[in-house]
Every structure is written in C-alpha cells, then in structure tokens.
Amino acid sequence: MSKTYDIIVIGGGHNGLTAAILLARKNKKVLVLEKRPVLGGIAAGEEFHPGYFTIGLLHDTGTVRQQVIKELNLAKFGLKTKARPAIGLLSKRGDCLPLSADVDAAASAISKFSSKDAAGYKEYAAFVSAIKPFMANLLNELPPDLSALGTKQLWALVKKGLALRWLGKKTMMEFLKVAPMSIADFLNEKFETDFIKAGIGAPALYGSFNGPWSSYTTINLLMGESMAHEQIAGGPQALVAALEQAAENEGVEIRTNAPVEKILLDTGRKVSGVKLKTGEELKASIVASSCTPHVTFYDLLQPNQISYALEHAVKHYRSRGTTAKVNLALNKEVLFNNVGGLEFYRTGNSFDEMERAFDPAKYKQFSSEPLLDIHVPTVANPNLAPAGHSVLSILVHFAPYNLKEEWNEESKKKLYSIVMKTLENYSPGIGSSVVGSEVLSPADLELRYSLTQGHIYHGEHAVDQLITRPFPLCAQYATPISGLYLCGSGSHPGGSITGMPGYLGHKPSLKIVESSGK
Amino acid sequence: MPLPTPFFPRTSALCHSMKWKEWAGYYAVCSYETLHDTEYYAFRNSAGLLDVSPLYKYRVTGPDAAAFLSRIMVRNIEKLAIGRVSYCCWCDDHGKVVDDGTVMRRGEQEFFVTSADPCYSWFSRFLRGYKVELSDISDQVAGLALQGPTSRDILKQVCDADLDGLKYFATCKARVNGFEVYISRTGYTGDLGYELWVDHEHALKLWDAIMAAGKNYDIRPAGLDALDVTRVEAGLILKDVDYFNALHALIDDRKSSPYEISLGWTVDLDRAPFNGQAALQAEKEEGSKWAIVGLDIDWPQLEELYYKRGLPPVLSNHAWRSSIPIYTAKDKRIQAGYATSGTWSPILKKNIALATVQKKYDKIGTELQFEVTVEHVRHTVSAIVSKTQFYNPERKTFTPKSSKS
Incomplete structure (x- = not known):
C-alpha cells in the first residue's frame, strides 16, 4: 500500500523546506523528498577533502529574507544572525579595500583611495x-x-x-x-x-x-543590494539546520536518498503522487517542486503530459550555467593583498577585465582570468579545517556549462590551474599551501544538485525571467498541471539563498488544499 | 513562382485549357479541357487521374513512432493496424484544429502522413522524449489519385497488388514494371479510388503505365475543378475553405474544434494525453458551438426567383467556395450560420452546400434559409439540413474478396 500525503515537496533545499514547514503548519501532512543523503541542496555544507568543509555551494546568506526567518520562527531553532562582514575588494595593484556593511565605515575606507x-x-x-x-x-x-x-x-x-x-x-x-x-x-x-x-x-x-x-x-x-541584510551565523548550512529542526517541529516527514523518478498524474490529468526511482509510489493530490523548471516539466513528467505552450516556455527559459566551484584546503591562514581575517573577497579589478572574463563564455570557453567570489569559512568557524589550516570556497565566473572541449578531468584541471594562477595575483605562493582541492564544473553541479545546465540560480536572472519567473505561464507558482506547484529558485523572486520562492510558493498550493476541504 | 511536379511533362502536354493554379507551391491543373464536366464524369463513371503531388508528406519511423503520432493526432494511432490508413486531424493546446490528413501505418515502426499545410514545424515541436525520426519527404514522393468505378480494374493491369482484397482505408506496397509504389485505398472524391505514392524518379513511368492500362477503361486526366465538385458531393471538408488552420487564424473565432467541423468521430479521448485533450474533453461535456452540415437547397424556389425576372435559373459551372449567410426559417433576420462551399451536383441533380451552423440548427431535416442574389437583389430560398455525405456509392467501400490477413 502506498502512503498518502496532503502535499509532497520535491527537493529538500532551503526553499523546499521553507514551503514544507509553512504547509505543515496548517495541519497538512507534508512529505519532503530529497535525492541526496543530506538536506540543503546548494545550501548544504560539504566535506570536500578529509577534514575540510565548506558551508554550502553558495555562501552568501545576506539575501535570506527577514520575513522568512521571522515567520518560520527560525531563531527558536537556533538560527543566529550577525552583521554582514566586510568584503575585501581586491586590486591587482595590491590593494584590499574592506567594504563594510556600514556605509560610513565603507566610505571612509574608500576615501583612502579616492574622496x-x-x-x-x-x-x-x-x-x-x-x-x-x-x-x-x-x-x-x-x-x-x-x-x-x-x-x-x-x-x-x-x-x-x-x-x-x-x-x-x-x-x-x-x-x-x-x-x-x-x-x-x-x-x-x-x-x-x-x-x-x-x-x-x-x-x-x-x-x-x-x-x-x-x-x-x-x-x-540593485535587486541584490536591496536584499542585502544581516548574514546568518554559520552560513547556509546553519540555515538548513534550523529549517530541518523547524520542519521536524511541524511534523514534516523528510526522506533523504529518495530521488523522484516521475510525478504521477491520474486520468483526469491531475497530480496523484510521485514515483521514486526505487519504484515506490507515494500518493498526494498536491506536489510542490523546488526543482528547476526544466527538471520539473521535462524530467519528472512525460512529454505528452505538458502542453505545447509549456513545452515551448521551458525550452526557451534560459539557464546557461556559467559558474564553477573550486574548494581549496590550505595548510595555513590565507592573506589576500596582505590582508587576512576577512570572510569574503572579490576580484574583478576593472570592468574591462571583467568583460574579458565573460567574453569566452559566449564562445563556449572559460575565462583565462576568471572573476572570483571568494569565501573563507574558516575565519568565522575554524573548526571547518584542522587547527591553523583554512578553507577557500570560490565561485568561479565564467565557466560555461556547454564547454566546447567538454567537461572532464582534463578541462577541470585546466580550470583549476587558471584559478590558481589568478589567485597568485592576490596571494603569491598560495599554491604551495594547498593540501587538497575540489573542482566542480557546471556539469558536476547539474549532476550533484540537479541544477539544469549547472545554473546556480535555477535559471538566469534576466529582466524577462524575473517577476514573471520562470515564465508567465507559471509565474504564480501554479502550473498548467492541476495540483503541481513550483517553489524553487526558478520562481519569483529568483535564485541565491533567500527562502522567498518557498515562502511565497507555498501560498497558492495551500489555497488549493484548503479549498478542497481537507 | 510555383514549381512543376514530377508529372509536369505529361500534365502540361495534356492541359489544353491552359487553366492552372498554384497549389502548395506547385503548378496544378484546374481542368484539362475548357470545362471540367468530362473530368467529373470520369471520376463518377470511369476513372480520373489526378496529380496530388503537392500534398505535404512525412515519414515517421522509430520505436516510438506510434506513441509520437498519438500524442499529436486526435486519434489513437497506437491502435492503427499495419496496412491500415487513418483519416484524422490534429489540434493545438486548446483543442482547435491545425490541419487534417491521413496517417498510414506501413510497418510496426513506420508511418506515412499526408497533410494540406506544411506540418514539419508543428510535428517537430513534439519530438522531445520520443525515439523517432521525422522527415519531410514532400519533394521526394509524388502522388497520383486514381479515382472512379474502373480504377480498380485499371490498377490491376498495372501492378501486382491484391486489389480485390484491399479494403477501404487500407494500404499496401506493390510493384509496377520493376519499381515500387505504395497504394492506399483513399481519395477525395468519395468514390472507389486509390492514391499512389511513388519516388520522383519513377513518377512518369507510373503515369504512363496507368494511362496506357486505362485506355480501355475510359481513363481521363482530371483537374482540381472536377475534384472540387466530387468532394462537396462526398461531404469532405477543405482547409482554408470550410475551416481554418488554428495556427493561421487571425482571430479566435476562426478556429474550430474537430467536433465543430464534423470530425468529432475521429476524436479518441479516453487514452494517454494528446494535444488538446483537456479542451476537447471539456467541449464534449459542455457541447460545441458550431457544426458543419449539408444543405439541400430548394430548386423550385430558386427557379421561381429567376422566373419572376424573366430569366432561366443561373448556376455556376464550378463548385463555389465563398461565405454565404444562412438564416433561420422563422426569422430571416436571424443568422443561423454560413455556407462555405457548394456546387450543383450533376449526378444527384441537386443544388448542395456545406455550411457551418450554430449547433442548435444542425438536426437533419431542419429548414433554414439560404441567401441568393438574383439580378443584384438579395433573396432567400429554403435549404434543408442533410448529411454532409450527399453521395456515397456502395462501391466506395465494397471489397470484392475479404482478405485473409
């Protein structure tokens, strides 16, 4: 006998969990299915080298919306926030400008370069x-x-x-x-x-x-800046830990290692449940998917179950991944342009160099000098590496998913050496302190996190793909398939760790369960 | 500029009238002689040979070919037996007809599809997830329609197929003088007849073989004018005349569902999802707005109108295809619908039309008013709703021997 739920949420990332908690709070029987052994998706911490950990694929938690934290009562489940730490803006000349969240402090730091x-x-x-x-x-x-x-x-x-x-x-x-x-x-x-x-x-x-x-x-x-707020102490994985506890508290049933093979529809073309890769079938008249639109509509449904309008919309929803991840295990604490102790650093140097970093992506090549978004999680939490050692979690822009020479060990090695060469500009000799590393290409991200084309935001942030995100046909979280809802980063207001797609996305599905009188 | 079809060397030599029109980018004969009467009577009394090469033709092959076509068509193609032909239409997401045509199952994993409009773009939109190969073979395969009571006897002289056993809407492969043709017992005349599909390189050889064999059976090359009369008699609808391709319609009101264009019988709802299924299900439950009906237009009343002006009744030699208002019998101010095509039927001796009327007027026997203009003045004459299939001879579907398949 297959089990029956009010709502099944596909994907145990921060958005899936957020939606699940809010739905369970209305006394709904909610099941979360996560394909990986751990919850959190791109917010899950990973041990990438024995004894060295990251705190999430993405690392900025300043975008988590305050109303999500408040409404989910996450403070009660151990969530602590802290002021956004300064970001070290690096120049090739050897400067490091700590851009503090405090405007006056930031301005005064900037004034050392230009009034x-x-x-x-x-x-x-x-x-x-x-x-x-x-x-x-x-x-x-x-x-x-x-x-x-x-x-x-x-x-x-x-x-x-x-x-x-x-x-x-x-x-x-x-x-x-x-x-x-x-x-x-x-x-x-x-x-x-x-x-x-x-x-x-x-x-x-x-x-x-x-x-x-x-x-x-x-x-x-401006969207990013408007969202910027306090950070979560402990980073994305701390958010996931609090969400997991909140979910438990609301009676959400969570199953990890439970990859979904198909969303099941009954003869009336309404959602009737899901089928797991193991063959097990679970019943629910509502399925909320926090997967990408492509995974939801193309992979989890049969081709004849979606209309041509939807087929077309999904096909043309752009999610060209351009981000790779490099995690480094270092046997010492790292300095960038002789400054240490900051949690975040950004390279870029000039618009011309950034533009040149982007250009090759158009031609299916990666940058010869990429733009690096560097996070040093061991600054706030030294326990993520052995004593005195440190971890660098680096988002590398731009490395396209559809790489001409294809993603394999060899091309990843090339990317790694390019990243190391770029780092040498800011931290000479850094290569000699590396004791372990991990390179995740967009293809790896797709495989590990089910990110279509390895896109970290479930689809590009482009004007036409915001607000009516992912596309007008599904912009209200409801889909043309009766009983199927979206609650992932492919929906409004978009990617990065905000919790908002899950928060807003739970509302339409809730309305349906409630109106059906359950 | 239109292109010649592979039969052009023969058709152009025979087309004494010089009456040509453009059909899907090709030159097509309207009538070989000045008037199409003899060609019409060939279709009905002996055999007419019509070049149908301009039809669009597609090949669909692969393990998922049947499932792929079933997802597109309103009929369940998975149920189509090998060697059978299905007449069907296909719809957009909203259950509105895009085009109609035939699907022939040549093998477990091989289908041949004909359509009136180019459909590669539409079909190819649904390829994702299906193991199929879709190819547009419109400019590789030539088509001939051999239609009429003597068509079977002629074809027997030409090829080795078991034509006495070939049932209505069946298809088979045959050999003609060392080359292969596909034969389907289909057509657009509503009579006994066949359509033959052959590679371009053998097209003229096929034409010559059929014309030679047909000599003793009064075969005639026939054009589209004659076909147009026969297709109205047979109640066969025509895209862009009796309905519009939903993808080309400028306004929603020009779109039609299969139920509204007399193709409701082709819709198989109770199966795996297909294009327009939900909308068609809803329309079936809630009812359609329109229906295509046949109209039998009253002759004495028409004659009377002309007589009053001192004229003999005047009818066009040709089948017509313009929109004519249809009114209710009770009140001539209330429009019940519009006729879309019609003709004088020489064999039935009737003035007939195909009309789109509001659903409530579609019962057979309902009296309506058909607008006619006599000497620049508009009048109406009575028209009785009838079956669209005005002419339906027994020989159309009769099979001399039932095949032991």
Whole structure:
C-alpha cells in the first residue's frame, strides 16, 4: 500500500523546506523528498577533502529574507544572525579595500583611495536605501498575474506602480533611468577607481549571462543590494539546520536518498503522487517542486503530459550555467593583498577585465582570468579545517556549462590551474599551501544538485525571467498541471539563498488544499 | 513562382485549357479541357487521374513512432493496424484544429502522413522524449489519385497488388514494371479510388503505365475543378475553405474544434494525453458551438426567383467556395450560420452546400434559409439540413474478396 500525503515537496533545499514547514503548519501532512543523503541542496555544507568543509555551494546568506526567518520562527531553532562582514575588494595593484556593511565605515575606507568615490559611495548607498520600499514590494510579494488583465490583476499592477511613484519623483526618475543601464555605465557615473567599481558591481553578473557592459545589469545589482541584510551565523548550512529542526517541529516527514523518478498524474490529468526511482509510489493530490523548471516539466513528467505552450516556455527559459566551484584546503591562514581575517573577497579589478572574463563564455570557453567570489569559512568557524589550516570556497565566473572541449578531468584541471594562477595575483605562493582541492564544473553541479545546465540560480536572472519567473505561464507558482506547484529558485523572486520562492510558493498550493476541504 | 511536379511533362502536354493554379507551391491543373464536366464524369463513371503531388508528406519511423503520432493526432494511432490508413486531424493546446490528413501505418515502426499545410514545424515541436525520426519527404514522393468505378480494374493491369482484397482505408506496397509504389485505398472524391505514392524518379513511368492500362477503361486526366465538385458531393471538408488552420487564424473565432467541423468521430479521448485533450474533453461535456452540415437547397424556389425576372435559373459551372449567410426559417433576420462551399451536383441533380451552423440548427431535416442574389437583389430560398455525405456509392467501400490477413 502506498502512503498518502496532503502535499509532497520535491527537493529538500532551503526553499523546499521553507514551503514544507509553512504547509505543515496548517495541519497538512507534508512529505519532503530529497535525492541526496543530506538536506540543503546548494545550501548544504560539504566535506570536500578529509577534514575540510565548506558551508554550502553558495555562501552568501545576506539575501535570506527577514520575513522568512521571522515567520518560520527560525531563531527558536537556533538560527543566529550577525552583521554582514566586510568584503575585501581586491586590486591587482595590491590593494584590499574592506567594504563594510556600514556605509560610513565603507566610505571612509574608500576615501583612502579616492574622496570622490567615497562621496559617490554615500550617494549610491542612499539611492539603494531610497528604492528599498519599491524593491521590497517587488520581491517580497506574489508576482503580478499577467496572464489576464482583470480588475484584480490591474490593481496589483497599480499598487506596484504606486510603490514606484511613492519613492518620490527624483528617486523614481533616477530608478527608471538607471535600471536598464549596464553596471559599467551606471557605476562609472559615480566612481573613478576601477577596482572599486568592479568590486561593487560584480554580484550583478552572478547567475546572469552578462558582462559588465551588458544592458540591464544594473537592475540585478540593485535587486541584490536591496536584499542585502544581516548574514546568518554559520552560513547556509546553519540555515538548513534550523529549517530541518523547524520542519521536524511541524511534523514534516523528510526522506533523504529518495530521488523522484516521475510525478504521477491520474486520468483526469491531475497530480496523484510521485514515483521514486526505487519504484515506490507515494500518493498526494498536491506536489510542490523546488526543482528547476526544466527538471520539473521535462524530467519528472512525460512529454505528452505538458502542453505545447509549456513545452515551448521551458525550452526557451534560459539557464546557461556559467559558474564553477573550486574548494581549496590550505595548510595555513590565507592573506589576500596582505590582508587576512576577512570572510569574503572579490576580484574583478576593472570592468574591462571583467568583460574579458565573460567574453569566452559566449564562445563556449572559460575565462583565462576568471572573476572570483571568494569565501573563507574558516575565519568565522575554524573548526571547518584542522587547527591553523583554512578553507577557500570560490565561485568561479565564467565557466560555461556547454564547454566546447567538454567537461572532464582534463578541462577541470585546466580550470583549476587558471584559478590558481589568478589567485597568485592576490596571494603569491598560495599554491604551495594547498593540501587538497575540489573542482566542480557546471556539469558536476547539474549532476550533484540537479541544477539544469549547472545554473546556480535555477535559471538566469534576466529582466524577462524575473517577476514573471520562470515564465508567465507559471509565474504564480501554479502550473498548467492541476495540483503541481513550483517553489524553487526558478520562481519569483529568483535564485541565491533567500527562502522567498518557498515562502511565497507555498501560498497558492495551500489555497488549493484548503479549498478542497481537507 | 510555383514549381512543376514530377508529372509536369505529361500534365502540361495534356492541359489544353491552359487553366492552372498554384497549389502548395506547385503548378496544378484546374481542368484539362475548357470545362471540367468530362473530368467529373470520369471520376463518377470511369476513372480520373489526378496529380496530388503537392500534398505535404512525412515519414515517421522509430520505436516510438506510434506513441509520437498519438500524442499529436486526435486519434489513437497506437491502435492503427499495419496496412491500415487513418483519416484524422490534429489540434493545438486548446483543442482547435491545425490541419487534417491521413496517417498510414506501413510497418510496426513506420508511418506515412499526408497533410494540406506544411506540418514539419508543428510535428517537430513534439519530438522531445520520443525515439523517432521525422522527415519531410514532400519533394521526394509524388502522388497520383486514381479515382472512379474502373480504377480498380485499371490498377490491376498495372501492378501486382491484391486489389480485390484491399479494403477501404487500407494500404499496401506493390510493384509496377520493376519499381515500387505504395497504394492506399483513399481519395477525395468519395468514390472507389486509390492514391499512389511513388519516388520522383519513377513518377512518369507510373503515369504512363496507368494511362496506357486505362485506355480501355475510359481513363481521363482530371483537374482540381472536377475534384472540387466530387468532394462537396462526398461531404469532405477543405482547409482554408470550410475551416481554418488554428495556427493561421487571425482571430479566435476562426478556429474550430474537430467536433465543430464534423470530425468529432475521429476524436479518441479516453487514452494517454494528446494535444488538446483537456479542451476537447471539456467541449464534449459542455457541447460545441458550431457544426458543419449539408444543405439541400430548394430548386423550385430558386427557379421561381429567376422566373419572376424573366430569366432561366443561373448556376455556376464550378463548385463555389465563398461565405454565404444562412438564416433561420422563422426569422430571416436571424443568422443561423454560413455556407462555405457548394456546387450543383450533376449526378444527384441537386443544388448542395456545406455550411457551418450554430449547433442548435444542425438536426437533419431542419429548414433554414439560404441567401441568393438574383439580378443584384438579395433573396432567400429554403435549404434543408442533410448529411454532409450527399453521395456515397456502395462501391466506395465494397471489397470484392475479404482478405485473409
């Protein structure tokens, strides 16, 4: 006899768990299925070399939304937040600028390089803070439904328009002007020092198929900045640990090592449950998938179970992975441009060099000098490596999924040596202290985390793939398949560790279970 | 500019009328003689040979070929037996008809599909997940329709197939003077007839063989004008005339479901998902808006209208295909629908039409009003709703000997 649940959540990442907790809280019988032996997905910590650990594939937890933490009561389950630590912006000349979360402290650090840039930073920070109410409206609420334009949908749009207008005329006009700009054009207006501009702008390129001169990258930057908040102490894996406890507390049943083979539909084309790779069938009239749209619709359903409109939308939803991961185990504490003790560092150096780092991705090659997003988890938690040793968790941009020479041990070795060569610019001799390493290509990320084309955000952050994310047909978390919902990073408001797709995504499925009178 | 079909050296030599039209990018004969009457009577009384090469033709092969076609077509192609032909249509997501055509099962994993519109792009959208190969063989395979009461006897002289055993909507492979043809007992005339599919290189040899064998059976080359009369008599609908391809419709109202164009019988709902299934299921439960019906237009009333103006009744020599308003019998201000094509049927001696009417007027025997214009003045005459299949001779489906397969 197969077991019956109210809701089955596919994927035990932070979004899947968030949705599961909120659904279980309404007295629903919820099951979470995770294919890996550990929960957390891209937020799971990994032992990549005996005795050396990372705290997640992605490492920035400053994007986790406050309302998720609050509503899930995560503090009760051991979650602690801390002020966002300074990020070391590195230049090839040997500079390291600690960009603190505190605007005045950051400006004063910048003033050592340029007083104009210090003033520019204050202006920039003031603008980011001014547009926060509008960005919050955009990112923290259900996306507008553009499938039909009735009174209800128009009103939702009007409210968004008003939120923009309420920023004040000056801020609104500035926002409308800069949002479509490239970060290079936008930041060139405010800053003069190359490596500072590059360092501030870099996150806009993460998870997008763009270089700094690509248009619409500013909106990505502003979205990221608007989300930036306190960090979670212990990083992504600490968030997962708290979510796991909260889930347990709400009675969510969790099964790891339980890869799903298919979502099952009954003859009326409604969801009836899932079939595991082991052949076991589990019943539920609602399935919430935190997998990528491609995995959900192409892999977990039969081709004839989706309409042509959906087939087309999934096919053209862009998720060209361009990020690789390099984890390094070092036998000492590391310095970058002679500065140590920071948790985060960014390379970039200048827009031209960033653009050159992106260019090869278009031609299926990886950068000869990639843009590195470096995390040193051992600064906050020395226990992640043997005493006196350290760990570097590096997100490498740009390394395309569809590499011309294909991803294999040899191409990964090449990428590794390029990353090490790049690191030498900032930390001479670093190679000699490496005792262990791991290189994860986009192809590896796809295999390990079921990330389509290894895309860390379940799909590119591009203007047309935000808000009505992943595509208008499924922008409200509901899908054309009755009983199937989305709650992963492929949905609004998008990727990185926010918890929002799970938080917002649980609402429509909940409405359905409740209206069905269960 | 249109292209010549492989039969052009023969058809162009025979086409004394010089009446040609463009059909799917090819030159096609309207009528070989000035008037198409003799060609029409060949279809009905002896045999007419029509070049149907402009039809679009596809080959679908592979282990999932049947499942792939079943996902696209409204009929369950998995149930189609080898050697059988299925007439069917295919729909978009909303259950609106994209095109209609035939699917022939030549083997366990081999199908041949004909269509009126180019469909490679549409079919190829559904290839993901199926182990099939889809190829457009439109410009590799020539087609001939040999239609009429003597067609079987002619074909027997030409090829080695067991034609007496070949049932209506069956297909087989045959040899003609050292080359291969596929024969299907199908056609667009509603009479006994066959369609022959042959590689381009053998096309002229096939034409010559059939014309030579047909000499004693009064065979005639026939054009599209004659075909048009026979297809209305047979109640066979025509895309872009009696309905529109949903993908090309400028407005939703121009789209039709299979139920609305008399193809409801081809829809097999109770099976694995296929394009438009949910919408078709809903329409079946809730009812359709429109229906295609036959109209038998009253002759005495029409004659009377002309007589009043001192004229003999005037009818076009050709089948017509323009939209004519149809009104209710009770109130001529209420439009019940519109006729889309029609003809004077020489064999039935009737003025007939195919019309799209609101569902509530589709019962056989319902009296409606058909608009006619006599000397620039609009009138209406009575028209009785009838079966679309006005002409349906026994020989169309009769098989002399039942094959022991």
